[in-house]
Amino acid sequence: MNGEPSRRMAEERDAADPLAGLRDRFVIAEPDLIYLDGNSLGRLPAATPDHLARVVRQEWGTDLVRSWSTWIDWGRRLGDTLAAHVLGARPGEVVVSDSTSVNLYKLAAAALDARPGRRTILVDAEEFPTDRYLLQGLAEQRGLTLRTLPSDLDEGLTVTDVRDALDGDVALVVLSAVSYRSGSLLDLGAVTAAAREAGAYVLWDLSHAAGSVPVELAANGVDLAVGCTYKYLNGGPGAPAFLYVRRELQGGLRQPIQGWFGQRDQFRMGPRYEPAPDVDRFLVGTPPILSLAALEPALAVFAEAGIDRLRAKGMALGELMVDLADAWLTPLGFTLASPRDPRRRGSHVSLAHPDALRISRALISEAGVVGDFRTPDRLRLGPAPLYTRFVDVWDALDRLRDLVARGVHEQLPVASPRVT
Amino acid sequence: MNGEPSRRMAEERDAADPLAGLRDRFVIAEPDLIYLDGNSLGRLPAATPDHLARVVRQEWGTDLVRSWSTWIDWGRRLGDTLAAHVLGARPGEVVVSDSTSVNLYKLAAAALDARPGRRTILVDAEEFPTDRYLLQGLAEQRGLTLRTLPSDLDEGLTVTDVRDALDGDVALVVLSAVSYRSGSLLDLGAVTAAAREAGAYVLWDLSHAAGSVPVELAANGVDLAVGCTYKYLNGGPGAPAFLYVRRELQGGLRQPIQGWFGQRDQFRMGPRYEPAPDVDRFLVGTPPILSLAALEPALAVFAEAGIDRLRAKGMALGELMVDLADAWLTPLGFTLASPRDPRRRGSHVSLAHPDALRISRALISEAGVVGDFRTPDRLRLGPAPLYTRFVDVWDALDRLRDLVARGVHEQLPVASPRVT
Structure with a gap:
């Protein structure tokens, strides 16, 4: 200017x-x-204190355990809200659950299981630490190679950088749509397409993207993503994270932390684990309801903002x-x-x-x-x-x-x- | 009578x-x-709504990200409160983190890694479903055998039942101190001693015990335990869970979900994962602060009650x-x-x-x-x-x-x- x-x-x-x-x-x-x-x-958000106070006083304090009949679906319902107004995903593709780190572990492990024989995980050398540490652990546990993509500290990776690093041994690529440090933005559609052509999954970390840039997961053909809700989504400190799995992949992927919230027909409490047929299979344990409650008013504004x-x-x-x-x-x-x-x-x-x-x-x-x-x-x-x-x-x-x-x-x- | x-x-x-x-x-x-x-x-708890409202309005709403200088220690501090007044553990042995299911996965995997060569996991056939499902997953992922201990539906297991099932192939035993269904109570000290003699770890699920019976983890020589805080501990729906690792074991155990909250010197964000030297290595991602906040007044009553x-x-x-x-x-x-x-x-x-x-x-x-x-x-x-x-x-x-x-x-x- x-x-x-x-x-x-x-x-x-x-x-x-x-x-x-x-x-x-x-x-x-x-x-x-x-x-x-x-x-x-x-x-x-201005609406959060009263909403949370109502959940605490009425739903917990008065209705007590009976409120589980509504709480039980919150992770799924909030996921659908995110899908519709923030992530450009379809209903039943997103759930809110656990921390970003735990979700990344679950989906990375599921993706690696689905690419047996391939021995390489690719990650941006400048990826957010928790992502790199988690992948380092998964690679060591499975005898795989974690290969870091050298990345310009200011400019971030380009689609070409990723494409050039892909080969037939790559099972999984983990990348941030928006880099936590430089803010550099990657083209989700182009990277996903390049990886698919090479037979690899891309698992996107959307922590710095969700609520600030359109990620259009469906239109971009994205397979797997995780992200946090306490940054641009205003869910509160340490608010539960989200995970996204493309609908067509859900039945074929299994995550390693087989908790009862991922079980088909959970309250039958049957003798063996049978994963739920849908995105619920990526859930694990009882979700933190008070922290989920704070997400409700926080997400409501996104439909209006666009x-x-x-x-x-x-x-x-x-x-x-x-x-x-x-x-x-x-x-x-x-x-x-x-x-x-x-x-x-x-x-x-x-x-x-x-x-x-x-x-x-x-x-x-x-x-x-x-x-x-x-x-x-x-x-x-x-x-x-x-x-x-x-x-x-x-x-x-x-x-x-x-x-x-x-x-x-x-x-x-x-x-x-x-x-x- | x-x-x-x-x-x-x-x-x-x-x-x-x-x-x-x-x-x-x-x-x-x-x-x-x-x-x-x-x-x-x-x-x-009557004190919870006001406490939570203050955390929301003052610490989040007004102090914003600056509050992380205090929030960062909450999992550890609440863990020490639990250790002192509920669990009979020593300072630095308990942290509040994640769900019970995720904590059980972390500690079970860590224990299995520490017993290479042993191929059997023992679990009560009537153990709470999420525990059985998680162990089924771990056994399948590692090619181990999950052996269920037949258990009387009303009377539960006895120390003798567990002792008789132990042999040199057992790496890990997972048991509830108090059974979720019958309420049957196991002698933590006797079972832990029998397992130690056989070279196996016991990982206790204290969900139905914590806050209702003395578990005296230090006096009973307990190695590993997890449990929830939303039952007798009144932390609120889906409140974050706790995990306990005996101090002497912490440096030798590594858990599989290597997130940044488990990293030594977390905010240096170094290139490789180095686990924290203490119980922090069993943490993973950013904790749900609002749900943790609700635990504070809930636990305060236990010091007084005894x-x-x-x-x-x-x-x-x-x-x-x-x-x-x-x-x-x-x-x-x-x-x-x-x-x-x-x-x-x-x-x-x-x-x-x-x-x-x-x-x-x-x-x-x-x-x-x-x-x-x-x-x-x-x-x-x-x-x-x-x-x-x-x-x-x-x-x-x-x-x-x-x-x-x-x-x-x-x-x-x-x-x-x-x-x-």
Whole structure:
């Protein structure tokens, strides 16, 4: 763009934003705090406290164990809501269950069992740690090779990178649709098609994609996916994760953790495990109902927002951030550590700086801007489009340049990375 | 005892009950409802709604991602509370994490890996379904034999039954301390010692024991245990489960689901998985914080109640129930389906009746008494000692005899078992 964007321009963007009204659906407890970490923990939906209180007082406190007649289906019902309004999947293809890590373990193991003879698992070398660790464990347990795909820290993988790495020995490829660090975005359809041609399954981690970019699992022919619900989906801290298995594959895949929620005719409690005929076979144990309850109001907003409008706004917020970073932060030693092309980027932007860890801390404590740090030297800023305004981006980067220009962060002790 | 207990006698027992005041710590929303299913879903502690609302509004809504600096330790901290006041374990031996099923899978796999060469898993033939299904899966995946121990449906296994089944090929024994159906209680110390002598691990399922009987994991030399927190521990529907690993074993065991919460120095996000040196290595993914939050006030009451006093009251409630069943229900076609000796029984009692399924339903809908049905023909009644009065037991059995004597249940359609 020409010249640096003014705050007035940001205000005008907000005034014209068709999603602006949705900010009121969230609790904004500290109006002066700029929250750019919805890609780590989404904000509290305004409807959640009362909904949760009703579930606690009425369904648990009063109706007690009788409520299981409705709770029993929640994982499935919330999965169908996600399928319809967030993931572009068909009914009966998604369930909410366990953590992302446990779901990834289940589906990765199921996929490996379905590709006997093939000995290689491919993963992005820069994949989110839990995915790499889980696959390392599965590979060691099965005597397979875990091959990492070298990946540019800023630009991420391309479809060509993945295609070139595929061969007849690859059983499974695990990739994030949106990279947790750089925000780089992969083409789900093209990668899935390339892998299918090579006879491999792709298991997508959608944690940073779900609710921020359209993933269109059905249209893209995706086979397997998992993802979390506490980032852009606003399900609350550690909210249960989802898993997706393409309908046509469900009957042929078996997951390794054979719990009673995956059993056909669960309450007959029969002598032997027989997997449910459908997506329920990927469930395991009794689900955490209070955490599931918080997902209900959180997901309700997505039908109204529309994932395409969220994507458009997310791209615009990111572009504003990149433009301001170019103008204000490059002179202060920052470099863009995300793809510059907004079509190649999810809804968060990373900036590299040698002192990023201290800057991220000072930004929170001294400037009221919450982003986070990621190794080795990244400041990650995620303007979640449901509740972030253009002026928030403008103000956040204004505060950031001021803080770094004044060297405020240099007064903080050098420390180790920890939870944000 | 001599003669059938009168309601007056039950009232006198309540008046003398040192735990009677603890009933006020729970929400009793419908005073006329007699709730004898705390062994399935414990009642709502009175302190839970406000505590949970504060976590939602303040910690999530206001403090947002910054709260992870405290949330990150909750699984460990709640584990230490359980260790001290419920399980008789040492600090650093218990964590709250995942579901009981997932925890059982993790610890069973870890134990099997630690006993290479041994080819047999032993399980009670009447073990809770999810445990049997999980072990069936592990055995099939590893080419091991899952051997079931024939078990009396009413009396459960004895130490001798287990000892006689042990041989040099047994790697792992999975048993419930208290059987989910009959309530039969096993001697944890004697079974653990017998298995250790035979070179096998015992993995205890404490779901129906934790909070109702003293399990004294340290004193009994127990190696491995899992259990749920939504029964006698009142953590709420599907509350996260616990796992216990004896301190001396932790460094030598590795579990198969290698997620980032089990990683040493988690937020360095290093290239390879290195398990944490302690009990944290048995964690996997991001825990469901709202469900964990509900456990905090639920566990607080146990320090005050004392597990020995709860056990004493649980035995007394069970004895009253058995005495009344003998007097009133045997003539109506019921038989006791639990051990008669209260020292061999946990805190619930099962009664067999050919029409138990319809009786359990009618008891809820027509008599305001909540128990539950278990296959094949069991009515299960669990008077949780924290909040159940002696008069509740008296009134419940009085309503039950009246209902069956009048044949009320016979007007209900015959149906399939389902969730209660």
